[in-house]
Every structure is written in C-alpha cells, then in structure tokens.
C-alpha cells in the first residue's frame with residue numbers, strides 16, 4: 001500500500017531553489033506539512049505565502065553547527081513531530097577547478113555544506129524518528145558520487161561521502177521502520193550551475209552545450225516515488241540521468 005504523506009511533517013533543507021523548492025511543491029500537493037529551510041528567508045517566505053499551517057519557512061545554515069542543532073527547538077511546538085527530512089542543501093561554489101587552483105576555504109566549504117551539513121541535519125531530526133520507530137530520510141547525492149572528472153575532485157569526494165553515509169545510515173536503522181534513501185541526479189537545470197561559477201551566462205552556456213538536461217521536477221518525482229513507496233519498501237538509491245548524455 002502506497003505510503004500516505006497527508007498531514008505528515010516533512011523538513012526540506014535547501015528548499016529555497018532548484019530541487020528543494022520543487023520537492024516542497026510536490027510534498028504540499030500530497031497534503032504533507034512542509035518545513036522549508038535554507039539561508040535565503042525571502043525565498044522561503046515567498047514559497048510559504050498563503051499556505052499558513054501547511055508550509056513553514058525556517059532559517060537554516062547547514063554549515064553552521066549551532067543553526068542545525070537548534071533547528072528543531074526553533075520550530076513551533078506543533079511542527080516538531082517530523083516524519084521525513086529531504087536534505088537538498090548543497091553546492092559547488094568555486095569548486096570547478098583543478099585541485100591546486102581552488103583555495104582551502106572553497107574546498108572546506110564544499111565539504112562543510114555537502115557532507116557535514118547533511119550529517120548534521122540527519123542528526124537533528126533522527127531522535128524524533130527513533131522515538132516513534134518510523135520516519136524517512138532522503139539525501140541528495142549525485143552521479144558525481146559514482147564517478148570523478150577533471151576539476152571536480154572535491155565536489156565528487158563530497159558526494160561519494162554522502163553515498164557512503166546514506167547507505168551506512170540505512171543499515172544503522174535497519175531494525176526499525178526508518179527508511180533512508182539517496183537520490184543521485186545527473187545534470188539538472190537549477191541555480192546550481194550559476195552559483196558554481198558565480199555567473200549566469202556561463203551557466204546558460206553550460207546548459208546549452210549539454211545534450212540532455214533534467215528539470216528539478218524530475219528529481220522531485222523520484223523523491224516522491226521513494227517517499228510514497230509502501231512502508232516495508234526502502235528504495236535505497238535512485239540514479240536519474242537525462243536520456244541524452
């Protein structure tokens with residue numbers, strides 16, 4: 001039987017654009033109550049507008065341990081019984097460069113956000129899930145977590161780490177009804193490319209050159225597929241490529 005998300009509380013970390021924002025829309029359409037978290041509050045407020053009780057904007061910087069550890073207590077009482085967490089917060093800002101051309105701050109920030117940030121968000125929500133014995137964590141890896149390419153050593157390392165962490169987490173909670181899923185998207189049209197280069201025209205040129213491109217909604221569909229599978233089914237990994245590669 002399809003898992004019903006109606007009235008379930010789901011946190012989306014990294015909800016202010018791209019895959020996270022598309023996932024918020026799909027979850028709301030399923031009747032879930034969604035906590036939309038990220039750093040850009042103006043974006044989250046626009047997303048939550050006219051949806052009181054259904055969508056709660058929450059300030060969150062996953063690279064900041066205090067922001068993440070205080071996350072649940074900063075939620076209003078009625079929003080803390082979290083069923084699911086979708087961790088979309090991630091970036092590759094300044095990372096597309098040969099190893100010696102990226103500075104220490106850049107690579108530390110990629111690891112801090114993509115790896116430690118994902119781990120921290122999971123830590124912040126897991127107690128509620130273990131107390132109930134049920135829940136669902138979804139992380140965003142990448143096809144870069146399966147391969148490597150020139151100029152991508154740090155980002156790729158971060159996504160390999162997300163893959164290992166997610167699979168380990170699934171095994172840790174294998175004696176309960178807590179499900180753990182990793183989504184591994186291929187190239188998807190979001191703000192990711194623009195932030196990677198800090199330049200919209202470079203991102204457009206990059207997308208123009210790509211033989212095929214996914215839309216954020218395609219990845220949101222994969223996330224919803226995993227989250228609505230029968231509770232006895234753990235869809236552990238979904239790899240999504242554009243048809244034309």
Ligand code: NDP
Nearest residue numbers: 014016017018019039040061062089090142188190191192
């Ligand atoms: P976007 O740049 O559109 O979205 C990234 C999201 O992460 C934003 O909501 C941003 O919000 C949030 N974020 C970044 N840093 C932090 C932080 N420190 N704290 C909280 N939130 C943060 O890109 P995508 O939607 O494409 O990216 C989502 C995930 O998908 C990432 O993990 C990315 O690595 C992965 N992915 C993307 C692919 C692609 O081709 N686009 C391919 C494979 C994987 P804010 O800035 O407001 O904090």
